[in-house]
């Protein structure tokens with residue numbers, strides 16, 4: 001089985017703990033085929049002053065990240081080791097992303113939505129004074145808008161992120177509750193030929209019924225990401241392979257210089 005992981009944070013992310021060197025060694029020990037580091041680039045927070053986090057949040061030093069990645073990549077051996085970024089979407093940051101992306105040769109870009117109604121939904125702030133229905137709808141509307149980002153991206157990150165720390169007994173984001181919106185998102189991912197990420201950081205996102213719906217609508221391009229922040233690379237990869245196969249998917253897409261390669265799921 002070819003083990004892959006296309007969503008990994010290093011110590012260059014403010015919430016990452018592992019050096020690129022250690023991650024690469026871990027991937028070698030585990031016999032990986034493909035690994036992309038994708039640190040947080042949060043121009044949605046840096047450039048859009050209306051977005052806030054309740055804790056101090058440092059921003060990535062891209063020059064340092066790129067230098068460290070280049071140095072580590074000399075020892076990549078047989079692993080397809082790629083340079084990536086997780087770009088937090090906000091329409092107000094589009095120009096800044098366009099400018100930044102000219103400067104670094106990213107192999108792979110994950111397009112993620114973290115901020116909804118001006119707060120990162122990782123924290124409780126946006127859930128106060130809003131119904132579950134309302135905040136989940138705003139989250140999905142922002143994902144739909146993110147798919148039209150004017151800069152190059154390859155993977156649509158962790159759909160369902162809004163549920164991770166939502167303060168509800170039942171946090172699930174159900175297809176039946178937002179059918180039109182979720183269908184519109186999935187259809188646009190297919191139309192734009194992007195990869196829908198299956199993310200295993202906290203449980204599996206998106207929910208299986210959403211992945212099934214994507215398949216039903218004709219979606220075939222998927223990506224795998226552990227979203228590792230602390231030596232979690234490849235987390236639940238086999239579980240995801242079994243689930244993907246059960247639904248009907250046959251391949252994962254991995255990216256080099258934004259060009260997809262199909263990796264058979266066995």
Ligand SMILES: [Zn+2]
Pocket residue numbers: 086112114157158
């Ligand atoms: Zn994320």
Ligand SMILES: [Zn+2]
Pocket residue numbers: 007009086227
């Ligand atoms: Zn991430």
